[in-house]
Amino acid sequence: MAVAIEQLVRQLWRRRSDLDEWIVVEQDAKRYRRDVGGREARSHAERRGVTIHGFHDSERGRGSASVTVPDSDFDIGATVTELVAGSRASAGPLWKLPPPAAPARVEVGDAAVTAGPDQVIDAIADQLGGAAPAGLAVARASIFADVITRRAVTSHGFDSRYTATRVTIDAVLVGASGAEQPVSLSVGRAADLDLAKAMERAGRLAVMGSEASPVPSGTYDLVLPPQAMGMQGGGILAPFIAQADGTLVRQGLSRYRVGQPVFADAGGKHISLSSDGTTPYAEMTAPFGELGEPVRRFDLIVNGVAAGVSYSLREAALARVTPNGGTRTLVLATGDASPNSLLVPSDGRAVLQAHDIAWVDADPASGQLTVGVGLASLIDASGPRPVSGAICIGNAFTWLARATLSSERAAWGRYLGPSHIRIGSVHVVGEDPAPDGQSVKITGSLR
Amino acid sequence: MAGSSPAWLPLLGCGGGQSPTARSGQASAGRGIGDIDSLRDVLRQSVADLRRRFADAYGWASLGRITELGVDEDEQTVATATSHSVTLAVWAEGGWRELRSSDASVANVRQLAARLDSLAAGATKPSEPAAAPSLVGSEPAPAIDPRQLDMRKWLERTAELFERARALGTSRVVYRRASLTVEDADELFIGHGRDYAQRCLRSRAVAGFVVFDGTHLVDESAVRAGAIGLEALDIGEEDLSRAASSAMARLTTRIAPGGAHWMLLDPSVAAALIRHAVVGAGAVRSDGEARSALSVTDDPTQSGAFGGYRFDDEGWPARPTRVIEAGNQVGRLTDRELAERLGIARTGNGRRGAPDEPARPWPSHLVVEPGSANGGEMMNELGSGFLIESAIDGAIDQAGDRLAIRARRAREVVKGRTTGRSYGPVVVAGSARAMLAAVRAVGSEARPSSWRERHGSGSIAVSASSPALITSAHLAGGG
Numbered sequence: 044m045a046v047a048i049e050q051l052v053r054q055l056w057r058r059r060s061d062l063d064e065w066i067v068v069e070q071d072a073k074r075y076r077r078d079v080g081g082r083e084a085r086s087h088a089e090r091r092g093v094t095i096h097g098f099h100d101s102e103r104g105r106g107s108a109s110v111t112v113p114d115s116d117f118d119i120g121a122t123v124t125e126l127v128a129g130s131r132a133s134a135g136p137l138w139k140l141p142p143p144a145a146p147a148r149v150e151v152g153d154a155a156v157t158a159g160p161d162q163v164i165d166a167i168a169d170q171l172g173g174a175a176p177a178g179l180a181v182a183r184a185s186i187f188a189d190v191i192t193r194r195a196v197t198s199h200g201f202d203s204r205y206t207a208t209r210v211t212i213d214a215v216l217v218g219a220s221g222a223e224q225p226v227s228l229s230v231g232r233a234a235d236l237d238l239a240k241a242m243e244r245a246g247r248l249a250v251m252g253s254e255a256s257p258v259p260s261g262t263y264d265l266v267l268p269p270q271a272m273g274m275q276g277g278g279i280l281a282p283f284i285a286q287a288d289g290t291l292v293r294q295g296l297s298r299y300r301v302g303q304p305v306f307a308d309a310g311g312k313h314i315s316l317s318s319d320g321t322t323p324y325a326e327m328t329a330p331f332g333e334l335g336e337p338v339r340r341f342d343l344i345v346n347g348v349a350a351g352v353s354y355s356l357r358e359a360a361l362a363r364v365t366p367n368g369g370t371r372t373l374v375l376a377t378g379d380a381s382p383n384s385l386l387v388p389s390d391g392r393a394v395l396q397a398h399d400i401a402w403v404d405a406d407p408a409s410g411q412l413t414v415g416v417g418l419a420s421l422i423d424a425s426g427p428r429p430v431s432g433a434i435c436i437g438n439a440f441t442w443l444a445r446a447t448l449s450s451e452r453a454a455w456g457r458y459l460g461p462s463h464i465r466i467g468s469v470h471v472v473g474e475d476p477a478p479d480g481q482s483v484k485i486t487g488s489l490r
Numbered sequence: 491m492a493g494s495s496p497a498w499l500p501l502l503g504c505g506g507g508q509s510p511t512a513r514s515g516q517a518s519a520g521r522g523i524g525d526i527d528s529l530r531d532v533l534r535q536s537v538a539d540l541r542r543r544f545a546d547a548y549g550w551a552s553l554g555r556i557t558e559l560g561v562d563e564d565e566q567t568v569a570t571a572t573s574h575s576v577t578l579a580v581w582a583e584g585g586w587r588e589l590r591s592s593d594a595s596v597a598n599v600r601q602l603a604a605r606l607d608s609l610a611a612g613a614t615k616p617s618e619p620a621a622a623p624s625l626v627g628s629e630p631a632p633a634i635d636p637r638q639l640d641m642r643k644w645l646e647r648t649a650e651l652f653e654r655a656r657a658l659g660t661s662r663v664v665y666r667r668a669s670l671t672v673e674d675a676d677e678l679f680i681g682h683g684r685d686y687a688q689r690c691l692r693s694r695a696v697a698g699f700v701v702f703d704g705t706h707l708v709d710e711s712a713v714r715a716g717a718i719g720l721e722a723l724d725i726g727e728e729d730l731s732r733a734a735s736s737a738m739a740r741l742t743t744r745i746a747p748g749g750a751h752w753m754l755l756d757p758s759v760a761a762a763l764i765r766h767a768v769v770g771a772g773a774v775r776s777d778g779e780a781r782s783a784l785s786v787t788d789d790p791t792q793s794g795a796f797g798g799y800r801f802d803d804e805g806w807p808a809r810p811t812r813v814i815e816a817g818n819q820v821g822r823l824t825d826r827e828l829a830e831r832l833g834i835a836r837t838g839n840g841r842r843g844a845p846d847e848p849a850r851p852w853p854s855h856l857v858v859e860p861g862s863a864n865g866g867e868m869m870n871e872l873g874s875g876f877l878i879e880s881a882i883d884g885a886i887d888q889a890g891d892r893l894a895i896r897a898r899r900a901r902e903v904v905k906g907r908t909t910g911r912s913y914g915p916v917v918v919a920g921s922a923r924a925m926l927a928a929v930r931a932v933g934s935e936a937r938p939s940s941w942r943e944r945h946g947s948g949s950i951a952v953s954a955s956s957p958a959l960i961t962s963a964h965l966a967g968g969g
Contacts, residue, residue: 076848078585081831088590088846092573104565111571113592125570125641132642135565183831225889260964294564296665296702401887406896408707411915413894415887432892434919436966470748472894472919472964 047119051093052196054119061127063105064140064198066096066334066356071192075160079168080183095122096334098140099130106133107357138360143201144337146330147368150323151207152190153232160188163210163233174238175216176246179224184214195335205330210236216245224249229456231324248399251418251429257474258421258430263395265435265469266385270400271414272464273456277373278403279414280458282439283316284370285407287343287351289358298440299349311347311444313378318343318353319459320371327371327457332356338368347444375460378448385449385465386422393423395433395471410439434472442466524553524574524594526676530687532596536578536603537680543607545615546581548681550805551594552845554690555674557636559645561652562667566645575845578602581616582609590846620835622684625807627791627800630691632719636672639720644670647723648695654727655697659734665700670723671942673951679805686807688800692951693722694940697730699737710737710880710898715796715940715953736880736898739912745967746900746913752875752962753918754868754903760858761939761954762881762895763961767922768813768823768853769886782817783861784929784959790838790854796940796953797855804840804849811837813856817927825851843945852945858956861932865958870906871931872960877901877908878918881939886922893922900965913967920963933957 048069055065071091078084094111108129112122156163164186175181187210194204211229218224226245230236272278283305291297298305305311320338322328329338334356342350351367352358359366388394401415416433446466453462533549540547555572574594579586587609589602636644652668659666673692680686694715701708712733714725755763764786790798790808801807804826813821822832825840828851840849863871877900884895899914940953 074846082827083583083585084588085585086579086588086590086848088588090575090592090844090846092571092592094571107565108568109570111569111573113572113574113594117572128641129568129570132645133566133568135567223889294665296700296707298707401889401892402885404883404885404894404896406882406915408709409915411896411917413885413896413917413919415885415892415894417887417889432887432921434892434894434964436894436917436919470966472966474921 048093048194048196051095051119051123054123055095055198058123058127061099062097062130063100064098066140066198067196068094068096068333068335069194070094073160073190075164075188077164077168077186078183079171079186080181095126097126097130099127100137101134103134105135105137106130107135108133136361138357140197140199140356141360141366143197143199143335144365146203146205147321147338149321149328149330149338151205151231151328151330153208153210153234153324155233156188156208156210157190157206160190164188167210167212167236167238170238171212171214174242176242176249179216179218179246179249182215182217182223184212187211195331197335201335203331203335207231207329212236212238216249218249218253220253222249222252224252229326231326231328235324248418251398252431255418255429255431258395258419258433258471260473261471262392262468263471264389264392265466265471266394266396267414267464267466268397268400269453269455269458269460269462271397271403272373272375272460273454273458274400274403275456277457278400279405279412279439279442280316280373280375281403281405282407282410282412283343284353284373287349287353287370289352289354289362292352293358293361299352301349301352303349304347305344305349306347306440306444309347313448314344314347314443314446315342315376316344317341317374318367318370318372319374320368322372322459325372325457329368329371332366332368336366336368338371339365341367343370372457372459375448375458377450377452377461380447380449380465382449382451382463385447385463388423390467392468393421394465395430395469396420396422396427397433405439410441412437412439432474436470436472437466442469524676526553526678526687528596529553529576529594529599530678530680532599533576533678533680534685536599540578540580540603540606544580544582544611546682547579548679548805549576549578550803551576551678553594553676554845557644557672558669559648560667560669561645561649562665563656566649568641568645573845576602578606580606580609581612582606583612584614586616592846617830622682623807623809625686625800627798627808628793629689629800630717630794632691632693632721634720636674636691636693636719644720647720651695651697651723651725655699655730655734658730659699659738662701662738663699663734664702667698668696669698670695670720672720679801681805684805686801686805690799691717691719692796693718693720694796694942695722695725697725697733699734701737708737708898710734713940716794716938717796717798718794739899744913746876746916746965748966749964750962751965752872752960753965754872754875754877755918755959755961756877756879757933757935757937757956757958758881758939759878759895759897759918760959761856761956762884763893763918763925763959764814764856764858764956765853765941765952765954766884766886766893766895767819767926768856769888782927782929783932784814784817784926785812785859786814787812787857787859788821788823788837788839788853788855789857792855792857792955795855796938797853797951798953799854802838802840802849803842806836806838806840808838808854811839814926817929819923819926823851823853825849841945841950842948843950844948847946847948850945852950853952855952856954856956858932858936858954858959860934860936860957862934863931864934868931868933868958868960869903872903873906874904876965877903878916882915891921891923892919893925894919917966918963919966925961925963929959929961931960933959
């Protein structure tokens, strides 16, 4: 791998009359997988590639092109020629690479996983069978160990590399009735894998699922768990990530104006959100970003006011600011309310406490969103009872502006913040009869 | 053509945060991709050699490239990702042992074979797979083959689309963009008595319009996609004009009245409903009590389909599979693992998000059987309710049956005519099974839709051909 990149860099220097600046990013990703229960299988996959970003300046501005090739078996000369052709054909605003900055000092690679991924996987597989909660058994599971090495080299002299690891379990538990309960967990360091906690949660959800009845449509006070914010893409925080993007802000297409309120009617003064790409072994942590830019902590919102923007290398150069590597782990400031106080019905509305989020579908531009709640507790004057199938509809910006945040903190995926977030008066679609009094009756079974 | 715009923001090259794992090395397409003939020869040899020691063996390979071009007022960009992948697998020690690599050189294939050869063969054999059907369907026949055209020409043609878009809409349109994504790959599968090759060519062109009133960002796109070449950029004037007008019209809408209603879903919304319901059909089956007007087939063999192919990513020949019959979910899309686990037939729907990832069952090209009613007749059939237009996106609970589709607009309809009141954005939500079972009319004019769905570390191309539908569901204003 190192030989190829050195040869490539030499070729790029030779072509400096054609390319004013360049960035080379090399990635070696290895995935080790073992499937247990049912049909046993093992696989090793490796993906090695080099992405070259080339920039050519002319009277038309800066032309940008990128070419990604496999790390081996590629014609360096032809690849660079293709890159030159692409950058000469394209055009955009003029900008320059900033001076190289030191990568963040963060822990992302677990030595145990790097040294012996198959051994780590086998150790987990050995624990799995005995970890299932009472009444459930592990029907099947896939265990993954990922080892990813990245190196970035720029024409300005930046040259750095890191190795990150990830251990993931996707399992399915099955009960005596045949009902299935999925369990998923993913950590950067094998020692942080808390199988017992994940299994305990799965057991609780399995019991709830067996007792749950369909939720009636109505207006509820919704209490969201960390899962709703930590899902891939950012969950209900996805619109905030998108609106803070440097490209949108530069083009005037974002509701973000640094120094101005993010929420309508200057609400949401209790909302402070920041990005932190330096939490050890977290999902989004990295020493440097996609183009070698440093990853830094920065504020997105402070007391309801836009405070910072996510700057890639290019957008930072255009804005003449320091790049920050983009939004990473989202840290939401906690509030004052105890978690229990957020579960008390008020103003004649029941509380819907979500325990398992099926999906969050959020429109990054408008904030419109739907949240599918697999399992929840419906808490009213008569106490809590398990319900299923709630579809919550609203807008991420209006929700957060009126949310009440717990004082306790929890983490999930790329989220660190209040363990409970209560949003008043949320429209929930439950399972109701069809219009015109017609009853659309469908029976079905969960396989 | 309707296509749910992913977030518009990725078209701007932003949005959604940045992951520490770069997007490099993803899927496929392009010119001069690689020496497929040498790769085929070494795969054949390797699989034959491995079969002498092991009960079974196979090889799968992809040499491809994805090229993305974007043109807006300020800039033109080009990004090309070449991705090669080879998988060799043997049945050893009671299960499949697979090695996957992005290095598809002859030397590396031999090294992978040598690593597998060092495993203990074991005494057990895999269960005999059912005999595979023969390969059907035809190779893509693009009018403008990307492999024959210089990159400068690609950019020129994309810029032409941008110029056409720029001429449309008023000053309220604050941003326009034209983009083209071409995925072009040569794929091989050797094993189980099969020796297949196919070219997978998919092109998707988008012309987008953004209207911004200082608070709300409203976008609409005109899309053309298929197993076609650069002719994807020839989006019709009517489609472009419709997208520009729709973006501007949406600023005047209001929040929809909630509740259960009968709705006429335009082809894009109908396609989004079908696509998510079929994905959800992986978990939930109906018991055949429904008698609706809706029948849907997953058909990867349809010529020109964006989500189509001749054999899936596990080397199983593609075939049409009936998934919905009279409103009942009847078919189950499978890959090898799911078919074996459930003891049902393989349908050739094993699909990978990235060439180096394992396959999972996923739809390909969904075809809704058209009805006989034209647009006016559908409005009369609806009577009173809402016309739902321009799907944005949706989601389904894969463990259950709950579904929500977001759309840009709903128009009130009374006695078969629009009243002039419109609402947006809106959400159509409820039980997927109930919505499918309640379909009481299907239009006669199908329109294509296409998506690139995030899947693992990559994406999967899916498409649909659907006319408008009338069904009942819960309508809510998205705010």
